Amino acid sequence: MIIGSIKSFGRYCVFMNHVFRVPEKWKEFFKQLIFEINKLGVDSIPLVIIISIFIGAVICIQMTINIVSPLIPSYSTGLATREILLLEFSSTMMSLILAGKVGSNIASEIGTMRVTEQIDAMEIMGINSASFIVLPKIVGFVLFVPVLCVLSMFMGLIGGALVAEFTSMLTMGNYIFGIQSFFNEWYVWYGIIKTLVFAFIITSVAAYYGYYVKGGSLEVGQASTKAVVSSSILILLADVILTKLLLQ
Amino acid sequence: MIEAKNVSKWFDGVQVLHDISAVFETGKTNLIIGQSGSGKTVFMKCLIGLMTPEEGEILYDGRKFRALNSEQKRQLRSEIGMLFQGSALFDNETVLGNVMFPLKMLSKMSHEEQLERAHFCIKRVGLENADNKFPSEISGGMQKRVAIARAIALNPKYLFCDEPNSGLDPRTSILIDNLLSDITHEYGITTIINTHDMNSVLGIGEHIVFINKGHCDWSGDDKTIFRSKSESLNDFVFASKLFREVKLFLEREYEAEENSDNP
Ligand SMILES: Nc1ncnc2c1ncn2[C@@H]1O[C@H](COP(=O)(O)OP(=O)(O)O)[C@@H](O)[C@H]1O
Ligand SMILES: [Mg+2]
Numbered sequence: 001m002i003i004g005s006i007k008s009f010g011r012y013c014v015f016m017n018h019v020f021r022v023p024e025k026w027k028e029f030f031k032q033l034i035f036e037i038n039k040l041g042v043d044s045i046p047l048v049i050i051i052s053i054f055i056g057a058v059i060c061i062q063m064t065i066n067i068v069s070p071l072i073p074s075y076s077t078g079l080a081t082r083e084i085l086l087l088e089f090s091s092t093m094m095s096l097i098l099a100g101k102v103g104s105n106i107a108s109e110i111g112t113m114r115v116t117e118q119i120d121a122m123e124i125m126g127i128n129s130a131s132f133i134v135l136p137k138i139v140g141f142v143l144f145v146p147v148l149c150v151l152s153m154f155m156g157l158i159g160g161a162l163v164a165e166f167t168s169m170l171t172m173g174n175y176i177f178g179i180q181s182f183f184n185e186w187y188v189w190y191g192i193i194k195t196l197v198f199a200f201i202i203t204s205v206a207a208y209y210g211y212y213v214k215g216g217s218l219e220v221g222q223a224s225t226k227a228v229v230s231s232s233i234l235i236l237l238a239d240v241i242l243t244k245l246l247l248q
Numbered sequence: 249m250i251e252a253k254n255v256s257k258w259f260d261g262v263q264v265l266h267d268i269s270a271v272f273e274t275g276k277t278n279l280i281i282g283q284s285g286s287g288k289t290v291f292m293k294c295l296i297g298l299m300t301p302e303e304g305e306i307l308y309d310g311r312k313f314r315a316l317n318s319e320q321k322r323q324l325r326s327e328i329g330m331l332f333q334g335s336a337l338f339d340n341e342t343v344l345g346n347v348m349f350p351l352k353m354l355s356k357m358s359h360e361e362q363l364e365r366a367h368f369c370i371k372r373v374g375l376e377n378a379d380n381k382f383p384s385e386i387s388g389g390m391q392k393r394v395a396i397a398r399a400i401a402l403n404p405k406y407l408f409c410d411e412p413n414s415g416l417d418p419r420t421s422i423l424i425d426n427l428l429s430d431i432t433h434e435y436g437i438t439t440i441i442n443t444h445d446m447n448s449v450l451g452i453g454e455h456i457v458f459i460n461k462g463h464c465d466w467s468g469d470d471k472t473i474f475r476s477k478s479e480s481l482n483d484f485v486f487a488s489k490l491f492r493e494v495k496l497f498l499e500r501e502y503e504a505e506e507n508s509d510n511p
Contacts, residue, residue, distance in 0.1 A: 025353060117336040120298055125350050125402075126325030132353075 012208050018130040019138070019207070032136035040102050040137065040203075041144030045151065051097060052090065052152040056159025059084050064169040077170055078178020081160045083187070090152035091191040092239045095198035098148070099231045103206040106137055107227035110210030111220035119211070134207040138200065145199040146192045153191065190246050197242060198235045205231040249274050250406065250438055255294055255304030257287075264290050265301065268464040270457045274309075275436040277429050277452045281443055282459035283484060288442040289333070289410055291459060295440065296328060296408055297321070308406065326354055329399030331409040333442075335391040337383040337398070343370070344379040347397045354402060369397040373427060389420040393427070400431060407432065409441040413448065421445065425452045446491060449473065458484065474498050 023029035063077040110133060113119050122129035157179055164175040209227040213219050250272040257265040264287050272278040280288050293299040295306055297313055306313040308324060316324060337346050347369055351362040370376065373393040383391055392412060399407060409428060413421035429452040432439040441448070449456060453470040460480040468476065473485060474495065486492050 028352060112339075116334050116339075117332040118338055120293075121330065121332060121336040121338075123298060124296060124325060124328060124330045125354060126322040127353050 011212070012205075015130060015208050015211065016204060018128060019134045019204070021128055021131045021135075023131065023135065024128070028132075029136060032132075033140050036136045036140035037144050040105070040141045041148065044098060044101060044148060047097070047101060048094065048148050048152050049155050052085075052094070052155035053159040053162070055089055055093070056081065056085060056156030057163045058159075059089070059156070060160035060163040060175070061167075061169065064163075074170065075174050075178035075181060078160065078175040079181055080178075081175075082157060082179040082183075085153050085156040086187040086191050088239075089156060090149050091194040091198065092235065094149065094152045095195060095202065095235050096232055098145075098199075099202045099206075099235060100228055102141060103202045103227045103231050104224040106203060106206035107210040107224035108220055110134070110207055111213040111223045112217075114211060114213045115216055115220060130211060134204075134211070137207060138203040141203045142196055142199045145195050149192050149195040150188070153188070193246065194239065194242050197238055201234045201238060202231050205234060249309055250295065250440065251305075251307040252291075252295060253305040253307070255291070255301045255306070257290055257294055257299065257301045264462050265294065266462045268304070268459065268462075270464060270467060271455075272438055272440050272457075273455055274438045275433065276439070276454040277432050278438070278440045278455045278457070279443055279449060279453045280440065280457050280459060281449060281453075281484070284444055286459045287462040288444075288459055292408055292410055292440065292442055296330060297325075326402060327405040329402070329404035329407045331392070331395050331399050331407070331412055333410040333414060335383070335388075335395040337391055337394055339383055342380050342382055343375070343386070343394050346383070346394055347401055350398060350401050365401060366397075369401050370394075372400070372431070373397045374423075389416050389424065392416065392424050396424075396427060396431070400435075403435070404437060407437045407439045409439070411442050411444070413443070413445060418447065421447065422451060428452065446485065446488070449485075460484070475502070 060077065060081045063080045067076060067080070110119075113133065119129045119133070122132060160179070161172065161175060164170050164172045206224075206227040209223040209230070210220075213223045252268055252270045252272075255265055255268045256263065268291060270280075280291060282288050290299060294301045294304075297306075311320075311324070313321075313324070338349060341349060344366060347366040348362055351357060351365055355362065355365075357365065370379070373396050375390060375393045375397065378386060378390065378394075383394070386394070396412075407428075412428060413424050416424065425448050428439060428441065431437065441452075443449070450470060453473070455469055456467060456473060457464060458466040458478070458481050466473075466476055466478045466481045473481070476482065476485075486495050
């Protein structure tokens, strides 16, 4: 098991070495890049909006219900909601969700290209298929993911505001005051930095599993499952390490 | 001319190719025939370097494939066209996009020249008015044609085809076979075709290599194939009722010939 992981990691590194090559045709690269930004990034916006609004609302409700002590000021509901969103939800949780969407998409797409010999067809032409297929996906998603992260933070806060507006659990003024107090700008950057790393993990791990598929459509399905599981675990691992590094 | 010398290949300790030697001639349609699972695809992938044989040597007009550096390999690759068993068209590109792909990626032509060349190739394989269709929207036979157009786009010196007519009806198969044969002779390409179809053997087999369970059991041409003494080859060739009848017919012919030779 351990030897297996080390071997996979070695293969992953070799794979990344093939991926990170200067594109042979910049024009084609940029075309692919725009295409991938659209497909992986822009198409994820609705999902991010919906999930963030709901989770923001739920966090806000939970905080209101659970913080019932006369010693704690009432604006702490808004403050806690904001901190949870900025620190963990919009980066880590959002990335876990995107690992499911984007990761499985990449792994199954590349896996299908492998089993239908499209990758071999490129190799036979003398094209570096790893770089041609994978690099625009990694670069595109990593470039766009900060937008998703900030959007998620914003939408989460709106979710909380909706609770304040439509329930009598807390007042809007209180909530707004809460989310504005003790604001530390670094937390936003911290969230964005984490998301960048996670985006790299999602795309590269999924591409790795897809690229080395052997067999047929069954194996493509398995590869996309493995990609999501592995990248989720790696995201959580990286979360611990980054939090220790960035917030100490 | 492509030569394979004593090629052997193992997968996880199982030997799939046993010491295969063969010669494929320039300007001819060379056929590799054999039952399904006999190792034709693996042999072809060894020839083009998608797989590396553990033993043996592949020579392209005298150039040892193994000895080439990566730049020379790229150069050689640009002289190779390949038609995969499942066509291997790029799903997210149109017909035109597929044929343009090698031109865009590898040639120094201007966009107009690329378009012209792509249209020429598409026309050459007899496909028109399908430029903007996606691979999933056209029939298997048309996909094969697109794949041929893509394979010949860069004027290859060597053309490899893995079961070009598997999954096609007999008529379309013959059309594809003839197209490959015509292109081979027209441009003097070294063409190698994997097939298990006896109709192709009779139709376009100029030089034939028979592979049985990873061994090269026989090689020759479409005349001598019916007179071979190789048991495994006869089992393969005369598997169908039709060809058993052809055999009876031919045997009578040979007898008649011999009788007329020595009266
Ligand atoms: N990548 C692979 N790994 C392990 N075994 C393989 C691989 N590819 C082919 N084989 C085995 O090699 C043998 C020959 O396969 P193949 O060349 O595909 O036959 P065919 O003549 O039908 O093209 C088969 O027994 C197959 O199981
Ligand atoms: Mg085969």
